[in-house]
Amino acid sequence: MPGAAYAGPVSDQPRPARRTSGWVVGRVAGAPIVLAPSWVVAAVVLTVVLAPAVRGWAPGMVGARVYVVALVFVVLLFASVLVHEIAHGLVARARGQQPQEFVLTLLGGHTSFGAAAATPGTNALVAVAGPVANLVLAGGFLVAGLAVGRDQLVGVLLLAGAFSNGFVGLFNLLPGLPLDGGAVLQSLVWAVTGRRHTGTVVAAWCGRLVAVGVFAVAFALPFALGGRPTLTDAVWGGLIGAFIWSGASGAIRAARTQDAVDQLTVERVGRRAAAVGHTDSVAQARAVAAAAGAQDVVVLAPDGRPAAYVDVAAASSVPADLAGTTPVTTVAVTLPGGAVVDGTLVGPALLDALGRASRHSPVVVAVAHGRVVGLVRVPDVVAALRA
Structure with missing residues (x-):
């Protein structure tokens, strides 16, 4: 497998905004x-x-020139991988996805975006663009190489470029995540079932099968044919197989997280809350919460804006005989401005709103149709997503 390089699209999940370390x-x-x-x-x-x-291509070549030519081929190989990744990015941008970075790494490269594809069609088109670019390059290199001839070193390099691009293009079309073919399979299952999560899980398990196949080809096939695997094939087969298995496993974990995000509601991650006025007492707050079946109490400012929430432990410490004369504000925690979300939001929209609100406070009030409906704590959201 000399010269093989992995090239793939962004994962189903958006990557963090932080740029990969390296040279721009x-x-x-x-x-x-x-x-x-x-x-x-x-x-x-x-x-x-x-x-x-x-040396086999040009027997008369000796010394440093051998390594210079080998380096030229390596540069051409990674240039082909870069074309693959740029093809992903250009098609994605045309479909409304902004690429964040194109990265060349040990095993090839990847493209990352700020958000996942919105539709199965976009996901499939972005995925297939990379392999198509490599296959087009393979055709161009092949025509040029045949025109120059195999008796010329340039012709040999062009033909080697045709082989490498053909390999990268076809290999990445294998139907398993994190390969491009896996993203196409993911899109197909997503379109049929209507669930991105199902498409991702199916394509990721197929990716694990592809990883096992790569291991088998690199290690078992040579023995089955009566030979032994070369060190190069064993190393690259092991690395690429491990990388695909790791990527497929990561896709499964990401799919579970995405499914949890899609099902996110205030009722799932928050606790029911009732509202009282800033002049009410602790006893009145207890009565209002009990009548509403609420676990938390939000204190409203004179203009009706959520201004604070009751510290349950502090409120519980107020004796019953003093609760009627103790202002609820004495056991309340002030809420900064911006610590409010629309309680009718669900899924990614709710998560995004909670993310913005949590910059102001770790406790956020949910308001639906002008009425306080819940109190959401950041640790509860994190626990729900992890679960």
Whole structure:
């Protein structure tokens, strides 16, 4: 498997806004092209691994020129991977997804976006764009290589570029996440079932099967054919198989999280709350909460805005004989402005609103149709998503 490189689209889940560490070498479609430090390792290793092949292509070549030619081929290989990733980004941008970065890494590259594809069609088109770009490049290299001829070193390099691009394009069309073919399968199942979560889980399990297949081809097939796997094939087969298995497993975990986000409601992550006026007593607050079956109490300002919430422990410590004369504000925690969300929101919209509100306070009031309906605490949201 010398010269093989993985190239794939963004995962089903959006990546964090923080940029991957590495060197920015340019920008395309408003996103940086990043060379990760591991890319240098890959370039050096591939150059050394390919040097014997270059000697076979050009027996008369000796010395440093062998490694220069090998390095040129490696650069062409990763340039092809970059074209693959840029194709993802350009199609995504045309479909309303803004790419965040294009990254070249040890095993190839990936493209990340700020948000997942909104529809199965967009998801499939973005995914298939990368392999199509490689197959087009493979055709171009093949025509040019045949025109130059295999007796010329340039022709051999062009034909090797045709093989590499053809391999990258076809390999990435295998039907399993995190490969592009897996994203196409994910989109198909998503379109049929109407659930992104189902599509992701099916495609991710297929990705695990692909990983097992890569291991089998790299290690078991040579023995079945009466030989032994080469060190190069064993190393690359192991790395790529492990990477695909890891990516598929990550997709399954991400799908569970996404499913939890899609089902997010105030009722799931919050506690029912009732509202009282700022002049009411602790006894009145207790009575209002009991009548509404609420677990929390929100104190309203004179203008009707949620201004505070009752500290349950502090309120419980007030003796019954003093509750009628103790102002509820004495056992309340002030809420800063902005610590309010629309209680009718669900799913990602609710999570986004809670994220903005939690910048002001770890406790957020949910208001629906002008009425306080719940109190949401950030740790409860995190626990619900993890569960």
